[in-house]
Amino acid sequence: MRKLLLSIVLLSAAQTALAQAWPARPIRLICPYPGGPVELSSRIVAQKLQEALGQPVVVENRPGAGGVIGADYVAKAAPDGYTLLMGAIATHAINPSLMPSLPYDAMRDFRHIALVVQVPNVLVVNNDLPVKSVKDLIALARTKPGQLDFGSGSTGSTGHLAGELFKQMTGTFMVHIPYRSSAPAVADMLAGRVHLMFDNLASALPNIKAGKVRALAVTTTRRTDFLPDLPTLDESGLKGFNLTTWWGLMAPAKTPNEIVNRLSAETLKAMDAPDARERLRNLGSATPGVRTPEAFSAFIEAEKTLYARLVKVSGAKPD
Amino acid sequence: MDMSLFSNLALGFGVALTPINLMYCLIGVLLGTLIGVLPGIGPVATIAMLLPITFSLSPITALIMLAGIYYGAQYGGSTSAILVNLPGESSSVVTCLDGYQMARQGRAGPALATAAIGSFFAGCVATVIVAMFAPPLAEVALKFGPSEYFSLMVLGLVAAVVLAHGSVVKAVAMVILGLLLGLVGTDVNSGVLRFAFGVAELADGIGFVTVAMGVFGTAEIITNLELKDKREVFTSKVTNLFPSKDDFKRIWKPILRGTALGSMLGILPGGGALLSSFGAYTLEKKISVNGHMFGKGAIEGVAAPEAANNAGAQTSFIPLLTLGIPSNAVMALMIGAMMIQGIAPGPQVMTEKPQLFWGMIASMWVGNLMLVVLNLPMIGLWIKLLTVPYRILYPSILVFMAIGVFSLSNNPFDVLQMMLFGLLGYVFVKLACEPAPLLLGFILGPLMEENLRRAMLLSRGDPWVFFQKPISAGFLIASILLLVILALPALRKKREEAFQEG
Numbered sequence: 001m002r003k004l005l006l007s008i009v010l011l012s013a014a015q016t017a018l019a020q021a022w023p024a025r026p027i028r029l030i031c032p033y034p035g036g037p038v039e040l041s042s043r044i045v046a047q048k049l050q051e052a053l054g055q056p057v058v059v060e061n062r063p064g065a066g067g068v069i070g071a072d073y074v075a076k077a078a079p080d081g082y083t084l085l086m087g088a089i090a091t092h093a094i095n096p097s098l099m100p101s102l103p104y105d106a107m108r109d110f111r112h113i114a115l116v117v118q119v120p121n122v123l124v125v126n127n128d129l130p131v132k133s134v135k136d137l138i139a140l141a142r143t144k145p146g147q148l149d150f151g152s153g154s155t156g157s158t159g160h161l162a163g164e165l166f167k168q169m170t171g172t173f174m175v176h177i178p179y180r181s182s183a184p185a186v187a188d189m190l191a192g193r194v195h196l197m198f199d200n201l202a203s204a205l206p207n208i209k210a211g212k213v214r215a216l217a218v219t220t221t222r223r224t225d226f227l228p229d230l231p232t233l234d235e236s237g238l239k240g241f242n243l244t245t246w247w248g249l250m251a252p253a254k255t256p257n258e259i260v261n262r263l264s265a266e267t268l269k270a271m272d273a274p275d276a277r278e279r280l281r282n283l284g285s286a287t288p289g290v291r292t293p294e295a296f297s298a299f300i301e302a303e304k305t306l307y308a309r310l311v312k313v314s315g316a317k318p319d
Numbered sequence: 320m321d322m323s324l325f326s327n328l329a330l331g332f333g334v335a336l337t338p339i340n341l342m343y344c345l346i347g348v349l350l351g352t353l354i355g356v357l358p359g360i361g362p363v364a365t366i367a368m369l370l371p372i373t374f375s376l377s378p379i380t381a382l383i384m385l386a387g388i389y390y391g392a393q394y395g396g397s398t399s400a401i402l403v404n405l406p407g408e409s410s411s412v413v414t415c416l417d418g419y420q421m422a423r424q425g426r427a428g429p430a431l432a433t434a435a436i437g438s439f440f441a442g443c444v445a446t447v448i449v450a451m452f453a454p455p456l457a458e459v460a461l462k463f464g465p466s467e468y469f470s471l472m473v474l475g476l477v478a479a480v481v482l483a484h485g486s487v488v489k490a491v492a493m494v495i496l497g498l499l500l501g502l503v504g505t506d507v508n509s510g511v512l513r514f515a516f517g518v519a520e521l522a523d524g525i526g527f528v529t530v531a532m533g534v535f536g537t538a539e540i541i542t543n544l545e546l547k548d549k550r551e552v553f554t555s556k557v558t559n560l561f562p563s564k565d566d567f568k569r570i571w572k573p574i575l576r577g578t579a580l581g582s583m584l585g586i587l588p589g590g591g592a593l594l595s596s597f598g599a600y601t602l603e604k605k606i607s608v609n610g611h612m613f614g615k616g617a618i619e620g621v622a623a624p625e626a627a628n629n630a631g632a633q634t635s636f637i638p639l640l641t642l643g644i645p646s647n648a649v650m651a652l653m654i655g656a657m658m659i660q661g662i663a664p665g666p667q668v669m670t671e672k673p674q675l676f677w678g679m680i681a682s683m684w685v686g687n688l689m690l691v692v693l694n695l696p697m698i699g700l701w702i703k704l705l706t707v708p709y710r711i712l713y714p715s716i717l718v719f720m721a722i723g724v725f726s727l728s729n730n731p732f733d734v735l736q737m738m739l740f741g742l743l744g745y746v747f748v749k750l751a752c753e754p755a756p757l758l759l760g761f762i763l764g765p766l767m768e769e770n771l772r773r774a775m776l777l778s779r780g781d782p783w784v785f786f787q788k789p790i791s792a793g794f795l796i797a798s799i800l801l802l803v804i805l806a807l808p809a810l811r812k813k814r815e816e817a818f819q820e821g
Contacts, residue, residue, distance in 0.1 A: 047374075064520055065519045065523060066505075072519070103519070184588070209663075210666035
């Protein structure tokens, strides 16, 4: 018994020592989604963390399998604070329900450090569609069941699942047209081949402002600063409709508390710095309200539950 | 044409010719050329790594540099394609076919110069097209939906088979094998994994670069190992570094045609640029008087696709700048870079930020000029590279290839894949099967399937949609005509044979 106690004491002392010396060498931030806003924001945060921690923070792209390869790599990495992950809604909330077998557990295999970016989706329709509001759209969808098409960047994306939630809450039927990425879906919507999309705010904004597409509502319960006159779906009669695309900093499960807390504090500080905040805002992100590792974990747990339900009703899960 | 074009261009050049912008344009094209020459290390990774640096630059300066990396890499890509049969980008696959053969005949100099001159000419023309017709061409791009893309790709594949040299059966077989390889990965419609065999790395399909570097580069190296006594694959007598007068006579028309085709296909964001070099090559082979020389070192076979690919690279900025729709991963990243700077690429850029729009267009012309000035004197240096003994040159190429492929996604699995495709490529060499149709099938197959199924989904299962849309119907009719042309001589021959027997 004494031996056991001793070893526990020694172990925790060693851990504390490790945490105190941290960071003694460069930190790697694994990004599972290169070439897009996730990588861009990873680099924004990495640059700030590097200044604060006095060690290089290197963004390393490990794409593949909808983010699973990168996330799994970090789940199995040494929990010493030198391997971090920019985990996202897909890796941690949607894939657990969407994918038949996931090599990691989104909750148990990770420490969730800080929510970095949260972007709302916007319900946009082609200009020629004779609807001015969500109410009009519901009415049209009821009179023409199965004749309206909604595009999305991929099966199981937030754009797809937002559409499924919309269909479920309004009791309407629209056909989902999946694309390989959001850009060709937007092109087809601009041309009128697809009627509507639940597009990411940042990608939809220029076309909304130019009057090329009509925005009907935002998918969050709070209105967005970018389009203050745009009502929410919640206001438009779909009570409780609240979907965002998000990603944030994570680490392997056994990473010491000291390191997690330090990283959490530094990341929040980095995000609050005016220049970084401006850059993240330009990606369409509202400053997330989630401010502690515990709140982030709770947030992910809630998101996981929501998407488990949505993936089920959508039939998106491949058999 | 109205006068505003000139005032706009003047504004653009005013922006592009400031010392700081000139400097970053030079840095961009230099970096681009370098990463283009190094196999595998592509513009996506380079631009991503440079993004934090661009935060501190003004938006236009940042974009000028990033665009320079993009088209500089296309330029550099043809250098390694010609010298060592290594296509780093999908656009330089076609350049390998005749460019590398020219290099083996001691004509690497004219090949490289032709690529540079063709690219420069095409870049200049395409820049003017972007300046003059960007908004109306963007409307044309929007006319292309799933059914149009599908029919265009059918035409592309049919043309490739009809115009293949050597055995048609083998060409068809290679295209189909390419289509099959393209099936690996996640099905877009249902999200089901196909032929991934539980390997997570295969969930996104087989990478183009790994296949191309395998069947071209690695296979070439393996094949050369057979030459026991005399491993030097290049003739030591290197002729002139520059194209001769006769060469110029042969290349100017292909360059014109390549530029025209590339400019047209480049505006289609859904895979048009990919088709441009393949399309220009097949077109040239059909109408050139030296058609029989293609694949054996015909200079036209370098000129046309190089012009087409550079023209396409420039006009693909049209959907980006006017609609905010990226044609490829590099452009998607550039959109991100613009967004971070607070500029949303889309219809408003032209009116709200004219200095950005026109400055970027002017910088493309400046950048193209820099590339030619940089690259023509470099040709002598590149040729020297070929005199490096085989036992040193090829292992180093192999190492660079491995590094490049690894850097794609920091995954050793990709290197393994490249080696497997290298072995497969060696088998193809032994069977006298050409790898180019395989790559065409590999690129077009998934795009065709995706667009076919999307068109059918939108038409609720009515296949007539492909003939009801005029553009789509036009492509399909052209494909049928091409097939008839293919069948006709055969029919005629058969008939003649029958008559003779009778």
